Amino acid sequence: MAGSEPNEYASLDEFLQANGAKRKIKRVLIANNGNAAIKFAMSVRQWCLETFNNAHEIELVGLVTPEDENSNAEYISYCDFIERVPGGSNNYNYASIDVIVECANQFHCDAVWPGWGHASENEELPRMLSAESNAIWIGPTSETMVAVGCKIASTIVAQSLDIPVVPWSGSAVKVSCAEDKLAQVTAEHIRRACIRDVEHLYQLIDEDVVTFPFMLKAAAGGGGKGIRIVEDREKAANCYHMVSGEVQGSLIFAMNCVTNCRHLEVQILGDEYGLVVPCGARDCTIQRRHQKIIEEGPPVCADSELIEQLMESAAKLCRAxxxxxxxxxxxxxxxEKHEYYFLEVNARLQVEHVVTELMMDANLPVAQLQIAMGLPLHKIEGVKQYMERRSAKVAAEKHVIASRIVAENSENNFQPTTGAIQELNFGGSSxxxxxxxxxxxxKVHQYCDSQIGHIFxxxxxxxxxRKHLLNSLRTLIIRGEIWAGPRQTDRALHVRPRVSGEN
Incomplete structure (x- = not known):
């Protein structure tokens, strides 16, 4: 996405010298495919063209499976170099640490960009890059990823900073959060936050630590496994045994359920000099099967004062x-209560980051790249101007709504579909x-994400x-063996805003 009007430089070296960068990143391995890979490639190419008058000033290396190659995946044509990797599920390719490190070394890459999904939140990847490669990781440190990657640990840090959390089995557990020192959550802290056995669960219920309905969740669960909603005392023991049986050996925690709530999130940028900036908030409430389908910003369900509190809480946690x-x-x-609660941290760029890009007029993948080069946030075009507007309390007079385009059949319980695309006609506008x-x-193949596009x-x-998005969706043509009809989005976008006076 377009940022503020950048300066032009004759070369990357000139840019680095002029902006006091610490590290040169000339060649980047894109450790991803699909939407993540094409978005990063487009963002970097645009920035290079605007800044150096040369779209290929930064060289891009792509991993390509036989399935992606045979499907004519769009990102491949943006890469300067490609490395063909084994096909099949992602543990053989895009999520394989060994494959990524080997490719980074083979092509003498200066950095690895992980994107979202696959290996993007695996803290072992930056560790292995540091140990076995000269390529740096474009993302948070492995220590930070450990601190926030575990929901139990990140919730303990949040409540230790007096950030509101939903009542849960670990509500009494806190850690020291000293300034300029990484908050340390130990295995003992995590153990104390979890449920030892059924008797301990009943004790938490009797002491009103958790109240009905509440959720029992296995810390090592995922994909719908190891999670149950406990609606009354009679079901508590059975639910506990089902959760422990589905994910054997996992720690289990309990957390109150919050109903009639919105799912809000704050975009964060941090540099290596300790500055953390909240870059606005998004509303991602409209989901299907716990997957976001519509995102928008700024949120209209709460007033600006609460959104500011939300952003400051996010920045406070990230600083810790x-x-x-x-x-x-x-x-x-x-x-109803007009209260917010910490949910989790995603230690990566998110699919819906473009909502924030359009609100703040910046290029977030390139901001990641420049942060990795050692630039402070106030030297990054787009981010600098946003910080100035935020300091002056100048609100952006715009609203952004996004819709994901997915290859799923709405007439067959939204099951993913695969197959060839004979026609795809999308007409953008101003x-x-x-x-x-x-x-x-x-072609959409069996191993790729069902999301094939994103419209903003x-x-x-x-x-x-909303009117602009609906008009665009109504004129979008996708014809072929897949099913990606936007009719459900059209219906969902007619939900009325929750703040009176919003026009």
Missing amino acids: VNYYSAGTVEFLFDI HVWGYFSVTQGG AVGKTRTEA
């Missing part, structure tokens, strides 16, 4: 764990921008942005 690069702090917002991981003549609309108001 020495957060570096881009990340997202997620919250639940209880509409109000609408979008990108696709596959286009006309391409901007307006002066929410109503205007």
Whole structure:
């Protein structure tokens, strides 16, 4: 996405010298595919063209499976070099630490960009790069990833900083959060926050530490396994045994359920000099099967004062764990009580980051790249101007709404679909921008993400942005063996805003 008007430089070396960069990153390995890979490549190419008048001033190396190559994946054409890697599920390719490190070394890459999904939140990857490669990791440190990657640990840090959290089994556990020192959550802290056995669970219920309905969750669970909602005392023991049986050996914690809430999140940028900046908030409440489908910003469900508190809480948490690069702090917002609660931290760039890019007029993948080069935030175009506006309390007079385009069949319980794309016709405008991981003549294969595109609309108001997005979706043509009809999005976007007076 376009940022502020950049200066032009004759070369990357000149840019680095002029901005006091510590490290030169000339060649980047994109350790991803699909939407993540194409978005990073487009962002870097645009910045290079604007800054150096040479779209290839930064060289891009791509990993390519046989399935992606045969599917005509869009990102491949943006790469200067490609490395063919084994096909099949991602543990053989994009999520394989060994494959990524080997490729980084083979192509003498200066850095690795992880994107989202696959290996992006595996703290072992930056550790191995540090130990076995000269390539640096474009993302937070492995120590920070450990501190926030575990929901139990990150919740302990949040409540230790007096950030509101939902009542849970570990509500009494706190750690020291001294300034300029990484908050340390030990295995003992985590053990104390979890449930020892059924008797301990009943004790928590009797002492009103958790109240019905509450969630029992296995810390090592995922994909719908190891999670149960406990609605009354009679079901507590059975739910505990089901959770412990599904994810054997895992720690289990309990947390109150919050109903009638919105899912809000704050975009964070941090540099290596200790500065952490909250870059606005997004509302990602509209989801299907716990997957976001519509995102927008700024949120209209809460007033600006609460959103500011939300952003400051996110920045406070990230400072406590020495957060570096881009990340997202997620919250639940209880509409009736007008209160927010910490949910989790995603130690990576998120799919919906473009919502924030359009609100703040910046290029976030390139901001990640420049942070990794050692630039402070106030030297990064787009981010610098945003910080100046934020300091002056100048609000952005715009609203952004996004819709994910997914290859799922709405008439068959939204099951993922695969197959060839014979026609894909998307018409952008001054109000609408979008990108696709596959286009006309391409194919959606069985191992790729069902999301094949993302469309973003901007307006002066929410109503205007919604109108632009709906018009774009109605004219979007996708014809072929897949099913990606946007009719459900059209219906969801007619949800009324929750703040009176919003136009």
